[in-house]
Amino acid sequence: MEKKHTVLIVDDESDFVEVLKQILEKENFIVASAYDREEAERMVRAHEPGIIILGTIMPRGDAFLFHKWMKQTLGFGNLPIMVINAPPEKQLLKGWRMDEGMQMDAEDFLAKPVKPESLIPRIQALLDRTTKKIRVLIADDHAVVRDGIRSVLALQRDMQVIGEAINGKEALEKTIELIPDVVVMDIVMPIMNGLDAAKEICQRCKTAKVLMLTQYDEEENVLASKKVGAVGFIPKAAASSRLLTGIRSVARGDQSWIESLQPHIEEQR
Structure with a gap:
């Protein structure tokens, strides 16, 4: 079967990344991952993903800075981004701040905990939106x-x-x-x-x-x-x-x- 789009997962919770990666690969997606902002920027340039799943990374604020970099960088600004915020009990430590959320224009926004398998139709819908x-x-x-x-x-x-x-x-x-x-x-x-x-x-x-x-x-x-x-x-x-x-x-x-x-x-x- 022909490979689908590349999905870049940016998240520092390795267990979440690994489970989501396995599910995406079963759906025939190509999957890349990054655990911090610097690595994420390198991976975007190297893999040219079709969609980015932007979770939580440390220090707090780096996810927002990466999102801002994506939207302002020529050639990457139109890539769909699905933001997955930290769960409520961790948002003060590594979640998105209110002022950051007001500035963002992510195509989809969720908060953990989420079932990785539930993301598949949402990912496909975002990808379809870029082509249809x-x-x-x-x-x-x-x-x-x-x-x-x-x-x-x-x-x-x-x-x-x-x-x-x-x-x-x-x-x-x-x-x-x-x-x-x-x-x-x-x-x-x-x-x-x-x-x-x-x-x-x-x-x-x-x-x-x-x-x-x-x-x-x-x-x-x-x-x-x-x-x-x-x-x-x-x-x-x-x-x-x-x-x-x-x-x-x-x-x-x-x-x-x-x-x-x-x-x-x-x-x-």
Whole structure:
């Protein structure tokens, strides 16, 4: 069987590393390991891993420095990193500090104890994300909004903007033509509004998931979005990270609604 990606495990707990290494090798991964930051940097250059599992290393703070080095080093910044923090009782000694956690942008974050075998599907999902992009269509009648969304999505290695529409009619036509995974849809647009377009898309293009993104976040608009078949609703005032989370959520089959209105959404199911 053909070898899969190389996985680099960076962790100073040898028992954890050895068990995880054996499980990964049974799944036909190539596995390399490092026990401190200096060795980890050498291994990255030598093995060019497809993913890094970054656990706990001493002294405290070195895991964060390694993560920062990865994200800032040309050629390595796009490598997916799964962070596994120390268990609660050891976090003061070797875990991630709160200020470090706020600065990081790891693709996955867990805390020990974890079952090594449970990491396999998460590792595969991260690897798949680097090779399979979420195809996104942006529908908004304001060019500045489309430009802003496109710029944010362009920085994501797992997303691809495949088209734009300036009204609901064009959004429907381009969805049929381009078959996106996710349609980011404004509500108030000329010719055909976003709600009518979403209804048509949900009836005619079953694979496309509609995520409403609008400044009109009143409860009636959220509930109307749910009624026509949209699977999520995000206010334009929300942070870009909320939009990215929403796109990823609906692309994998989940829903993404405003938390404060979740009880009302549940009532419509």
